[in-house]
Amino acid sequence: MVGLALVTGAGAGFGVLLMLVRFHWGPLYRLDHDVAAWLNALVAPHHPVVTVLRAITDLGGRPIMLWLVTVAVVGLLIRRRGRLAVYLIVTGGGALALDPSLKALVGRLRPVVDVPVAHAPGNSFPSGHALGSMVAYGSLLLVFLPVVPPRWRRPVTALVAALVVLIGLTRIALGVHFVSDVLAGWLLGLAWLGVTAYAFRLWRGERGRPVPGLTDGLEPEAAPDIAPAPDETRLLPRPGAAVAELVTGWVLIFGLLYAFGMFVSYHAKGTFLHSLDVAVPAWFAEHRTPSLDAASHWWSKAGDTHAVLLVSLVFCPLVVAVWRRWRPVLFLALAMFGELGLFLASARVVDRPRPPVEHLDGRLPTASFPSGHIAATICLYLAIAVLVMPRTDRWWRWLSVVAAVVMPLGVALSRMYRGMHHPTDLMGAVLLGTLWVGLLWWVVRPNADLDTGNRPRIGSGGPESLDDELAAAASGGDRRDRA
Template structure:
């Protein structure tokens, strides 16, 4: 009895110490942000001079250097709306699939609250963006505080706190350091690109820390039945959920049982398929512009162009987006993590990665080798990539991704709705193919070549990787995830 009471006292003392530390941190971050807010709002001259000097110096250093500017834009995109929305959305879906609703609520409330808080403070302060001598970037809206700085700190911080218990102890400090480095780099790029002042970025970090501390304390109080037993945040937000949040089951020891043999088989099939595409490409490009090898190919494209109309323009514009690079990449980055969350197996994700990597490399190699000119018709899209017409990259990417995803669904579950996934994949692929011909940017044989590329490569990857292992048709392993408290 005495040892039990002593243990309770020790836990209570630790909780009190952590609470006091949390309050001190909250007060420190809050006072720092409040001081910056007042100084910026009152236009304190020394601070304005500091902001201007930092902005001018950085702008002078990067202006005129396209390589540096492109690198800064790539890093700043890590804190952009698209990236943060993907992180929070996929992370929340993962938590719901793994039956951790409280953690999902915490992630959504914290992320959306940060967005609302940042927008309100911007309107209250009404600070304009910096004006530099040689602009290298532009950003809409007001300047104080930086939305990229605040959003990246909150979003990456939330996911770090949630998934930290999954990492081994030796990897937790490096993970924290990496997240801190990414957030710091994003803030630096906002200044270097000339779209934020130094105080905008620092204020974004401070306000983000204040909000993150508030929501974390609230979750710990609401989500745990006994707050005084809550572990330190260095252990993560909810260490008891570590088993549910692990990406894959420990029983799946080998992602690919014979990796070297698999790589050899994939490379052999890749080269053979490239040769096939090159041979077909040479056949369809034979002849002259006046007398092409395939009259029907040219005539069919011309007929489609002559029957364009406003309604078909709109429909084809919507359909074509499903094959765009951004859409396909986004879909792959959603399908892969969520399928991993459902099955707790890395092999389906490896299958998707190999499919998409092989498709893009086959497309680029075949396109460069064949060098077919695009149809000699009026084209509806002016922003064509600098690749040739055969094969169609949009159709190949859409066919590869949606076919692979449909195969995973159809063979991974016995539920009736699996056939809806297969039907949806077929409809989308056909729609993208029709849209590319309708736009006048591809011949029908370009589309057929893309279908041969994608379907053949998906079949090879399925045979080599075996996404479901030796036991196809197994239901997703979501029942193994324990409930969160």
């Protein structure tokens, strides 16, 4: 009854706010505009504060919300929890429909402040960030709460609530929403979340299943299936020694990159490497065409930070969902962060100028040696191939090997074509990527669970086949529940 009263109150509160905004109630109008002007004067002069606010507000943006819900849905389907996946789809889809439709209905313009520090498209009421964060984080909390130990459930719930509140407050502080917009988003999100959770509980009751309290999550019995890595007892057997080995190896690789980079940049005149660095960029510059310019642009984009991060954020959750292991994720994360550190450090100390041709990507903040795009692409796709190849005998495992060759090669050709790198910058990137991933493979042992036999590979047959997992998920559900 308390939950029903809370949902009813949230819905009624949103309705009242909607009517007050729609009919331009004077006290609310003055409050909204006075707070917007006051916060703008407080925040606008402080650029670090604006940067922090933008970082927090991005956690409630549509890209992050879609990524979180999509990853959760795919993971639940792989773990054969189709009902929870459907709940997330319905709840998230409803929020996506409510936000633009209500904004079009009300037609409220966004705040106009003296010093704009952020911009947002569309109308203002209700706040999409407030609504979306309430629904997305709230529904994910209800789904995965059974995995959280009982003593931690209240702190985790409080942390999620604090995050939702912070996201809403940043929208006001950045001057893209009024106070009433954010309050309306919270109230509407809470009401919609309550309605969908209540419907899910009725669904369980009609099928004769026990209806737990919301403090236990939507499906407490799903905890063993939705726990990220229940079969993994220890991440690394020797964490202290592993850290020492990785730090030592990182320093040695950096020293090798520094020596090679200084040689090819400033001491290789008269050698074959110097002739190569002069001839190749010039040849590419002479053979540029509009179609090749466009193709090289997209190949180059495939190796930039956004593309590499996107592939990592898709692959890592799939690793946890299918293999129930964190060690492969640790392997990939160390590959990318270690590569970034090696690239930035060596680029800074070598400080090599770009090739003396037209640079199609303009002026970049980093130096030429080694190529960060190529090194990141090598580390990413080589690490993925190292993880995929021994874990399945399916034909598609060879796609990971193809990607580990084709993607770095395409990025390398595009970067040299666009005048951004010398051939020896490519050599430095290959040196960086292969040595660093090889070191990580030797220290982290990302496929060690296969040696112990604790977790079967994804094979051409048997209950652990990925195809069987996906087929069972698509059929809607959990064999245990049917039993």
